[in-house]
Amino acid sequence: MTQDNVRVAPAWDRPDQQVLQRFREHSVANLGDALDRLNIVDGGISPVWRGAKAVGTALPVLTVAGDNKAVIAALDHIRPGDILVINAFGYDGRAVIGDNLAQRFDVFGAVGAVVDGYVRDRAIIEKLGVPVFARGLTPAGPFKNGPGTIGEPVALGGVVVNPGDIVVADDDGVIVIPPHRAEEALTAVEAIVAREADLDAEVAELRSRIA
Numbered sequence: 001m002t003q004d005n006v007r008v009a010p011a012w013d014r015p016d017q018q019v020l021q022r023f024r025e026h027s028v029a030n031l032g033d034a035l036d037r038l039n040i041v042d043g044g045i046s047p048v049w050r051g052a053k054a055v056g057t058a059l060p061v062l063t064v065a066g067d068n069k070a071v072i073a074a075l076d077h078i079r080p081g082d083i084l085v086i087n088a089f090g091y092d093g094r095a096v097i098g099d100n101l102a103q104r105f106d107v108f109g110a111v112g113a114v115v116d117g118y119v120r121d122r123a124i125i126e127k128l129g130v131p132v133f134a135r136g137l138t139p140a141g142p143f144k145n146g147p148g149t150i151g152e153p154v155a156l157g158g159v160v161v162n163p164g165d166i167v168v169a170d171d172d173g174v175i176v177i178p179p180h181r182a183e184e185a186l187t188a189v190e191a192i193v194a195r196e197a198d199l200d201a202e203v204a205e206l207r208s209r210i211a
């Protein structure tokens with residue numbers, strides 16, 4: 001299907017919300033360790049407000065640098081639990097989303113957005129509490145000409161994101177987990193959480209000996 005010059009992929013599967021719920025307990029750092037320290041988006045993409053956290057199913061959008069026509073068209077394709085994953089080519093000259101789009105994502109049931117590019121209206125996005133992750137901020141607004149794609153695989157900070165992939169984002173950054181690796185990641189992360197608890201106990205013990 002093509003909406004004007006924005007191509008839309010056929011419908012795709014999304015993992016169950018119960019599976020996503022289990023990822024909510026875990027940090028991106030621990031999940032990365034659980035997947036051999038791979039699958040992590042480059043560190044240039046970070047939360048635009050401190051404490052933002054989101055776990056969702058990827059709704060990938062490809063834009064032209066500095067343009068958000070495809071992002072606006074993607075509003076019609078959001079399902080509850082989705083997270084917008086927008087490849088805007090890391091372009092720093094224009095913001096492809098701001099508070100207006102962030103609110104609309106929220107209204108349609110998306111849990112946030114990860115942008116390989118720039119955004120604006122940071123203070124309002126923070127006040128609204130919509131989790132947004134991006135390379136940076138610029139007040140310059142986007143053009144709205146397209147072309148673009150919705151629901152096709154996109155690149156995000158060096159990681160391939162397929163529609164329906166599990167995306168976990170927190171203060172440290174973003175990880176992308178293909179659904180067929182979800183159980184493996186969850187099993188491995190439990191062991192990592194236990195090991196981290198042992199390390200903390202070791203430090204507590206050291207502290208008590210020194211005190």
Ligand SMILES: O=C([O-])CC(=O)C(=O)O
Nearest residue numbers: 096097098099100101141
């Ligand atoms: O103008 C735009 O399309 C982006 C923007 O600032 C908003 O979503 O609030």
Ligand SMILES: [Mg+2]
Nearest residue numbers: 098099100121
């Ligand atoms: Mg705005």
